[in-house]
Amino acid sequence: MTLDKPLGSVIQGSLSEGLEVRLHPDVSVEEMRVGKFLIVQGARSRFFCLLTDVSLGTSSNRIIANPPDPNDDLLREVLAGSGTYGTIELSPMLMFTPQEPGENHNGNGKKSAKKSNLASFEAQSSDNSELLPVKTIPSHFSQVYDASDRDFRAVFGWEDDPHRRNFAIGQPLDMDVPICIDLDRFVERSNGVFGKSGTGKSFLTRLLLSGIIRKQAAVNLIFDMHSEYGWEAVSEGKQFSTVKGLRQLFPNQVQVYTLDPQSTKRRGVRDAHELYLSYDQLEVEDIMLVRQELNLSEASLENAIILRNEFGKPWITQLLSMTNEEIQNFCDEKRGNKSSIMALQRKLMRLDELKYMRTACPHNYIGQILESLDAGKHVVIEFGSQSNMLSYMLATNVISRRIHASYVNKAEKFLQSKNPCDRPRQLVITIEEAHRFLDSSVVRQTIFGTIAREMRKYFVTLLVVDQRPSGIDNEVMSQIGTRITALLNDEKDIDAIFTGVSGAGSLRSVLAKLDSKQQALILGHAVPMPVVVRTRPYDANFYREIGDTRWDEKSDEEVFAAAESAKSDLGF
Numbered sequence: 091m092t093l094d095k096p097l098g099s100v101i102q103g104s105l106s107e108g109l110e111v112r113l114h115p116d117v118s119v120e121e122m123r124v125g126k127f128l129i130v131q132g133a134r135s136r137f138f139c140l141l142t143d144v145s146l147g148t149s150s151n152r153i154i155a156n157p158p159d160p161n162d163d164l165l166r167e168v169l170a171g172s173g174t175y176g177t178i179e180l181s182p183m184l185m186f187t188p189q190e191p192g193e194n195h196n197g198n199g200k201k202s203a204k205k206s207n208l209a210s211f212e213a214q215s216s217d218n219s220e221l222l223p224v225k226t227i228p229s230h231f232s233q234v235y236d237a238s239d240r241d242f243r244a245v246f247g248w249e250d251d252p253h254r255r256n257f258a259i260g261q262p263l264d265m266d267v268p269i270c271i272d273l274d275r276f277v278e279r280s281n282g283v284f285g286k287s288g289t290g291k292s293f294l295t296r297l298l299l300s301g302i303i304r305k306q307a308a309v310n311l312i313f314d315m316h317s318e319y320g321w322e323a324v325s326e327g328k329q330f331s332t333v334k335g336l337r338q339l340f341p342n343q344v345q346v347y348t349l350d351p352q353s354t355k356r357r358g359v360r361d362a363h364e365l366y367l368s369y370d371q372l373e374v375e376d377i378m379l380v381r382q383e384l385n386l387s388e389a390s391l392e393n394a395i396i397l398r399n400e401f402g403k404p405w406i407t408q409l410l411s412m413t414n415e416e417i418q419n420f421c422d423e424k425r426g427n428k429s430s431i432m433a434l435q436r437k438l439m440r441l442d443e444l445k446y447m448r449t450a451c452p453h454n455y456i457g458q459i460l461e462s463l464d465a466g467k468h469v470v471i472e473f474g475s476q477s478n479m480l481s482y483m484l485a486t487n488v489i490s491r492r493i494h495a496s497y498v499n500k501a502e503k504f505l506q507s508k509n510p511c512d513r514p515r516q517l518v519i520t521i522e523e524a525h526r527f528l529d530s531s532v533v534r535q536t537i538f539g540t541i542a543r544e545m546r547k548y549f550v551t552l553l554v555v556d557q558r559p560s561g562i563d564n565e566v567m568s569q570i571g572t573r574i575t576a577l578l579n580d581e582k583d584i585d586a587i588f589t590g591v592s593g594a595g596s597l598r599s600v601l602a603k604l605d606s607k608q609q610a611l612i613l614g615h616a617v618p619m620p621v622v623v624r625t626r627p628y629d630a631n632f633y634r635e636i637g638d639t640r641w642d643e644k645s646d647e648e649v650f651a652a653a654e655s656a657k658s659d660l661g662f
Contacts, residue, residue: 096233098178100130105227108142108596109180111234119144119176124603125263125611125622127237128180132228136186138237138245140620142596143179180234181596182224183619184245221245221618242267245618257301259574259612260623269612269623271572273307276616277516279571280542280552282524284559284587289576289606292318293628295520295555296336298574303340303468304636308516308551310468311459311493312336313486315477315522320346320470321359333628336470339637345467347459349446349485350474363458365471367488368451369410369441370403376487377438378535379527383480384437389430396426397434407449409435444481456492463493463517483526490519491537494550501548514549524554525561533563542566559586572614577604 097117103109109130113119122144130137148154153173221244242262247270249258258268276298283298285291296319302308312319321335337344337359347365348354354362374394377384381391394405400420401408412420412435421428441447462469471489473482497514504512521527521538533539541550543566551571559567559575560582568590578584584601588594591613597620601611604622613620626632 094235094238096235097128098234100228100230100232100234101177102230103180103227105182105224109139109182109227111178111180112147113176113178115170115172115175117176119146119178122176122178123263125600127242127262127621129235129237129241130180130182130228130232131235132232134187135222135226135228136241137182137224137228138184138186138241138619139180139182139234140596140600140622141178142181142599145177145179147175147177149173149175179596182227185222185224185226186241186244187220187222237262237265239265239267242269246270246621247272255305255307257298257305258626259297259301260610260625263609263622263624269617269621271301271612271616273302273305273616276572277302277308277518277551278546279615280554280569281572281574281614281616282554282556282559282570283574284556284578284583285576285610286557286578286580286583290608290610290625291555291557291576292316292323293333294574294576294610294625295319295553296333297626297628297632298553299336299468299520300339300632300636302518303336303343306466308518309463309466310470310518310520311463311490312468312470312520313482313489313522314470314472315482317353317357317472317474317477319520320344320472321354321357334633334637336468339633340468343466343468344470345462346470346472347455348472348474349481350472350476353474354472359472362472363455365455365459366446366448366451366453367455367485368448369406370450371456371488371492372406372484373488373491374398375535376484376491379487379532380480380483383483384440386434386437387430389427390434390437393426393430394434396424397431400424406438406441410438440480441484444484445476446481446485456489459489460493460496463515466515479523479526482523486521487527487536487538490521490541493517493519494537494541494548497548497550516546517550518553519550520553520555522555524552524556525558528554528562528566530563533566539563539566542569545569557583559583562586564589570614572612572616574610574612575601576610577601577606 096114098111098113100109101112122141124141124143126141128139128141130139150173153169158169247254247256249256249268249270255273256270257273258270260269261267262269283291283294299310299312299319302310314320319335320337322332322338323335325331325333337346346359346362348362349365351364377394378391397405397409417428417431420426421431459469497517500514504514527536527538528542538552541552556562560580567586573587575587578587578601584598587601588597600622604611608625609622610625611620611622
């Protein structure tokens, strides 16, 4: 292949520390940006590299002691490349290695799929090369070039690839070629969207969910704490504007359930389903999760277990109706602690303030959600005014635990029958403020800790959205397959992002230099290498490319023209 003008030469480096490149005299360091992708042409392989640092150097201290006049352009040109020079640090990410004649062929002479650490990430190009993890480095004075569109497509593919569910999430910082994630690999494991407040986590999440729906990679269950995903939401920026929700983009594929029907109606949501929970659906583990919000003592929780063992499912209803005398009699018989039970009773009365809680539910609402998911519908659960942490954590845990239990039964049935018809649809559960559910102190009491550790065993994975990844348990964080992170400032949060990631040192510097808006670092299972992107705009153009066509809003002429075009495509 033909390469453009070289930018510099490799002068030293190592596999662990990366490569140092001296720029050629006619290349300005100001053209080099952290996060940029470059190609190093070695003797046998081409190395796809990420630029991690830029620096200036001089060959003599005399130049520093007596710098040239800023207006003396001639002297600066004379010094450039000899007395003064620019250097960049590169981190090799992948290798394009030509295959030997006859290599990787089956008996019919056709190329066979070769298994590697990159799994399905073979080079997506027509040239006879393999895409391999970096196990070596190029030799001294290997030339460095800008990465081309062809290089990016070979690594990240293209969105309309008929053989893969690729979704374009953005573009490189200095190019207009799409960066795609493999959605099949994305939904295989639990994933995370991270970033400090105001960096666009909600927009990133909305992009990802739209891609999953459009490509039919999985079904989604979204716990929409701030009513940002289901229906119209306020966009970020100085000027007030709104963006479409998933229900508006995919009206026939997305259903909205609400825990606050009045709030949802005020927002103009059409056809939202009401959702209520009953006290007998609450387990002691659910109460343990919100012990901080309810200010419960350890003694009160121990007595809750005694009450649950005695009364069974209606233990909360029974407790709330008990008089002081009945509590005393219960303690005398069951060795409970009166003051702890009375404190528990008093604090559980706060649950009556939750609009969606009922003593008994005449309808199985969670069963209805499961039916929607089984039918391939994507479900958004809105909280409306019930978006406080007590309400959000309680409802999210209760609903997810029951849905997970159903998926466990389905998965076991499928494993027994081996019938493809019994295979459950892959489910992705989206939760916000994830550290509240996955903190080390409570992760054992939440269903989400279980799901994160199961690695898709029962066809259920998580999409966690959080601004404090350091608050998530390290074991759970290590199971996060793909991490999409906007700007983070806290050192603990940055450390958490790179838990279990090799080469984290160079990537830290990249993350620290992201813009505060519309830039993100993507690394992990769904991409063949870490990549910095300008995120795809969530705008009218995106709606046209991704959303379902609203034929009821089209003119008769447009509908008839589309029908004739479809008939022609089918050969009629």
